Amino acid sequence: MSNPQSNLFFNTGICEKNVSNRTYINLYKGLKNLIPAPAYLVTGNKVYKYEFRDVDTRQRCIILKGYLPKGISIFDLYNSISDYTEPVERVTVIFRIVNLLIKASKIFYTEFGHFPPLILNSIYIEENTNSICFISPEIIDLINSSREEEYKKLVEYCIKPEHKEKITNQDDLAVSICRFIYLFLSKNRYSTSAPEIDIRCFYKFLPRDISNIIWYGITKNKVSLDRLEQTVSKTLNLLNSFKNKNKNIVYSNPPLIRRPFFSRSRHRIKTFISFRRGLLIVIILLVGFGVYLITDFIKSSKGIIDITGLPPEKIVEIYIKAIDELDVEVLETLFYKRAGRKLINEVSTIYVVSRLGQIYSKKPPESPSMGEEVYNIWDPVTIENVSITRIQDSSQPVFKISYIKKIETETGVEKYSEIDTLHLAKIKNKWRIVKIERTIKEINK
DSSP states (O other): OBOOOOSOEEEEEEETTTSOHHHHHHHHHHHHHHOSEEEEEEETTEEEEEEEOEEEEETTEEEEESOOOOSEEHHHHHHHGGGOOSHHHHHHHHHHHHHHHHHHHHHHHHHHSSBOOOOGGGEEEETTTTEEEEEOHHHHHHHHTTSOHHHHHHHTTTSOGGGSSOBOOHHHHHHHHHHHHHHHHTTTSOOTTSOOOOGGGTOTTSOHHHHHHHHHHHHTOOOOHHHHHHHHHHHHHHHHHHHTTSSOOOOOOOOGGGSHHHHHHHHHHHHHHHHHHHHHHHHHHHHHHHHHHHHHHHHHHHTOOOOBTOOHHHHHHHHHHHHHHTOHHHHHHHBOTTTTHHHHHHHHHHHHHHHHHHHSOSSOOOOOOTTOOGGGSOOOEEEEEEEEEEEEOSSSOEEEEEEEEEEEETTEEEEEEEEEEEEEEEETTEEEEEEEEEEEEEEEO
């Protein structure tokens, strides 16, 4: 149903003294674009539609002309709930409002196919007539955009961001109602960043069944609207019995894990993980990069090279160079698993024996002359007349290498003619020597 336009007006609370001139003008224009905007009054089993027909200013504040909601806004009620000094009376008022709010939301759903969002300053309640008015969420959202962040968090505490315009699911409405109850019960002890605790921590006379429903609603985001409505009605009857002294007040304590100490501890852990996650990722990346640099440095200091992507011919060249320089680490890199273990042991032995012979020799090595590199002082193995032939082209190429090897010892120079046949295979993007066949012939001594 609709009523004819009236001369009433609704004060948005947006005044020149509270916002900048630019914000004031933008909000005025924005509200103009939303006009006409609806407001719905639910009374009895009927919904009456009213409209804000125009935007104007009064005493340098923006007003919406055409309708004035009766009663008090839920947000103002939240701020004044402490005026009820008796705890039982205060909680009774809260559950009476919740009971009325659930019924009005269901009537609204029957009319429009969705539930109104529970934004605190968009809902007005008049208890004398059991009436509730829902102001257009588009209007309220624009008005709230000029408010401080903490204010917006408070008035939108009961809804998810996707439910700013409407709520389509009964369970989502039930969760919003649970958050609504929790917000009012935790008055003066509530913070938008504080962890949730059992509502019996605020009022120990609340029964266990409503406490459990509210707990699961605010922590698990899942609760049945029908069950919530039944439990709210049952709780309201119990509170009225307490108030009228028909029943003695019974007190109960919540489970330990729902009490402030445990909730705060759990909240701190979650907050630490949430806010430190980026820092932890950076630390992990830095540690990983540091390990990479250290590993690369160690490999470089040992002469180990990266053979990833190198062609087979290059692997053979590196092999010859490693034999010439007695570089065991490089040879271990070139061979797959234990394929070259015998050769590597031989090279290691030559290196150790030659080095010991040089150290304990009666004639120490000559000092380097000016300009001569130190690493040329001692060279126990010399490779000459190297010839490389590729004897098989396939997925596992084979190379035949012939060369003359000279080994310097205490008694002189030993000379060998050696033929190495290398079988290569590609393993994880690296060509590795998987098999070696050697023919060695001593030339002279």
